[in-house]
Amino acid sequence: MDYSNNYTTTSYGAQGGANGGGFMPGSQSNGDNASTTKRGYGKDTLRPVTIKQLLDAHHPHPDAEYFMIDSSETTQVTFVGQIRNISLQTTNVTYKLDDGTGTIEVKVWIDAEAFGGEEGEGGGGGGKGKPVEQGYARVWGRLKAFNNKRHVGANIIRPIQDYNEVQYHLLEATAVHLHFSRGPPEQLDSAKGQGNGAAAAAANGGAAQQQQGGAGGQLLPAGTSMAARKVYQAIRSTPQSNEGLHVQQIATAAGLEMAEVLRGGDELMNLGLIFTTVDEHTWALLEING
Structure with a gap:
């Protein structure tokens, strides 16, 4: 298991995938400028995290548009949480997720042209069912900050089918955290x-x-x-x-x-x-x- 800066991941069952943290449907979300997107492709990674890690992440310098977790540059992230609230807006669906370490909002932008209008109700479910309140879901996306409030701009959100995935994710996030904070364990x-x-x-x-x-x-x-x-x-x-x-x-x-x-x-x-x-x-x- 290699958690170095060349960390490669599976797609975690997402349709559209994230091979090496590359492009996923919906990554053209609102608010991303072209320079940031162009810069990110060469060094993109997909890292399993907890919500607390997202809330504690920091910018390496004032002008940076990416975040650092455990002194490592982090672009795309994935996490699992329970959906506490769903709010349907004109341009996006906002989910409030809680994983036991904290809560954060997840925004899935509605792109009728790209998805044929299917995402307006499904909220980026990736064809695997509709996320519902009090249910568990896995999220893929990028951490963003707007008006000093953080949220995740999601590429995909899908409901959890096997609840073992909740524990599996927490164990994997812990393993990656220990790798970056203490070095390879073995x-x-x-x-x-x-x-x-x-x-x-x-x-x-x-x-x-x-x-x-x-x-x-x-x-x-x-x-x-x-x-x-x-x-x-x-x-x-x-x-x-x-x-x-x-x-x-x-x-x-x-x-x-x-x-x-x-x-x-x-x-x-x-x-x-x-x-x-x-x-x-x-x-x-x-x-x-x-």
């Missing part, structure tokens, strides 16, 4: 953790493999403290009975103060890597088979 952080573990092991006797390796070859998680790594290495490399090692033996083997050993042991227990045996101060590795 490959980069894991590699960094492995590199840190190897360097620490080399500085403490050259036992890199022992310090990094966990039960059954499991790597210690990125962010594990140095004290916990030393405690883990001491338990793993010191000869012992099936009762494990007492904290005093661990302190001697690891070259740590008792307080550091206890802190490191608590951390490893919370990670599920060691357990107590004959008493609370005697620890052994939790071996994971398979």
Whole structure:
């Protein structure tokens, strides 16, 4: 799953699609000037978001016509919410959506020439039914601001057919947020953790493999403290009975103060890597088979 600036998306079931965040029916909505539209095609993305993220988004500079979310330029967005109100105007249908993190208005412009008058009642439903009040819907569009009030100019809005999509969307929006705010969660952080573990092991006797390796070859998680790594290495490399090692033996083997050993042991227990045996101060590795 690649959430980089080249983030590509599925169409989420929308007719007309959004392959890579490109043109979708209705994107010629009122109020978009030609320069903004021309600029956006080259860098368009489609990002899953929550309404709170839309309300918290900011312009990178006063003249910008796009918004930043998690320090990343955001053009087209998609989100899921419950429709609290529908207002039919002469030129648009306005929906008020709530996703539990906030509320925002969504405007679908009525274009009788492009859609043969079908959207006047359906409100951009994309041929999959009509959005109704208190029902759930997915929206695709662009965040806009007018008179200091934000709304989404929607390309498509369609009712939710499978309510699992509501939870799925929130999970995906969270995953994308974590990617941009903390970096890739698996490959980069894991590699960094492995590199840190190897360097620490080399500085403490050259036992890199022992310090990094966990039960059954499991790597210690990125962010594990140095004290916990030393405690883990001491338990793993010191000869012992099936009762494990007492904290005093661990302190001697690891070259740590008792307080550091206890802190490191608590951390490893919370990670599920060691357990107590004959008493609370005697620890052994939790071996994971398979």
